[in-house]
Amino acid sequence: MTSYQTGLLVILSINIVIAYGAYLPIAAGQMNLGIAGFMALGAYASAYVANNAGLPPIVTIFIGAGFAGLLALIVAVPILRTRGIYLALATFALGQIVAAAILNVELVGAAEGYSVLDHFGLATIAPITIATIAVVAYLNRTRFGLNLTAISQDELLANLFGVRTRRLQIAAFTLGAFFAGLGGALHAHYYNYIRPQDFNILLSIYIILFVLLGGTRSVLGPIVGAAIFTFLPEIFRDLDKKFSAFFDQVPDWLGQASAWRFAIFAALIIVFMMLRPQGIMTRGATRAAARWVAWCVRRLGFARSSGARP
């Protein structure tokens, strides 16, 4: 693997962890627009403890994630009183406050940014991502996951049937913030340099888009969404070079390759949401994919076994 490919896989792994941070509240019918704030808290807490307390970073990332989860737990009680757009705006305000607060802390470099000493590579980050996927996939199969689905479909009805909606929503919100903080900590130890302005509202929006594009009703949704968001802009990256193979002179406006890839990407989001608003991976799509894989395996097995027969 070239270092470019390894780098892409690391970014994908981090994006998947963060995407689950947004997925869990969405699965409980809540939209958290403050994901970037929880990421920032996880990143800075982990980096500070690792830099100063001498703990190994594999421990500090969970301390960072724990801080993010703790903040979520503290604010969940008042903030989850609000609903729908109000909740989205309240979480958005929370994210802005966290980033703005870090911007004023000289201890972690304020606006100049903060250097992180310990570095993580793919070998450390990928297992953490796989563990995250496993935890969420397991939770999804338990009564907890079933209850979250019930809440997202009809909160009042779920409550009438004895689902403890409020407690579960707080749990989903807190757990989501934990994963967001974990992803933020991984981000800090991969890039080794963090700035408060990196954790802005646009980042939160992109993470929400990961989940909604991938699909909110399947554990595979965030993975698919994160993969699309990680790889698709890369495919468009060398657009101008490809165009210049066809045309002798590349016009000036075509040269803005990075802007073009985001414009095309945005147009794809819009068209996609028109055609398939439920996201790419639904339960049906997951089953279909599983059937297809099983069919392929059977075909392979059949071909092999028939070949073995006389």
Next chain:
Amino acid sequence: MKSEPMLLAQQFVNGLMLGSIYALVAVAFTLTIGVLNFLNFSIPGIFMLGGMFTWIFLKSGLPLGLVVLLALVIGAAASLLVERSSYRQMMGSDHFIPLVSSMGFLILYENLVLIFWGSDIQVVNSPFRDVSVTVFGLIISIPQLAGLALAVTMAYVLTRILYGTSTGRGLRAIAENPDSAIMLGVHVFRIVPVVFLFSGLFTALAGVIFALNYTQVHPFMGEEVALKGISAMVIGGMGSVWGAIVGGLLIGVAEILSISSFGSDFVDIAVYGLLLVILVIRPEGLFGGSALGRERL
């Protein structure tokens, strides 16, 4: 050298002027939320289009009146495009789906402008740069005054439309309950574009005034202003037109006053902290007397 109270008064006036821009954006947000329960994230993009096209057309030497008209038309068209390809397609689906497409439009508009005109900060050749009047020793710039007057006038026209025409009755019916409105014969597909038309016009006008006043435009100019506009809308109470105007002016004044006394770093904490507290304690806004969801618009 001005005396202390005069300085304060001057800052208050500056705050009101800045606030009138926030107020216009807040009205645009409050319209789509009040009627359609839809947080339209393409509004920062439309604000930017208004500002950027003011710069582009002024640079090409068109007369000011035509420049403003064209920028407003482009803003309204961009807003109607959002309606056609996001809101209309997804009526009845999950409430955050149109939100996602409107975010897509924001990224699309910003990057399209970036492709053709670059990401540099451009200086608008505003004909009003140094035009101002002095009232009781306070300096008031003409485009800022015009902006404030326009914001109030347009809000007045909007409330007249909401309460005096059949379109407005239809809008209020949709705001109260879309399903019953459809059953009672309100033409939703004819009325919903009106919301986007007005929201686009208000936003683009704010962008034009911003460009003429502060004379600096760039492809991402809309984001900061729109975030303040959202806060203004929440403070005034979502869905209330006059609340949005008051909230916008309040944030403008608070911002200017707190920059001069605390420094700009703490402004964000103050503004968003206030927003969070209001959302949790008084979700109906500072001035909304009614319960949530009732008596919107």
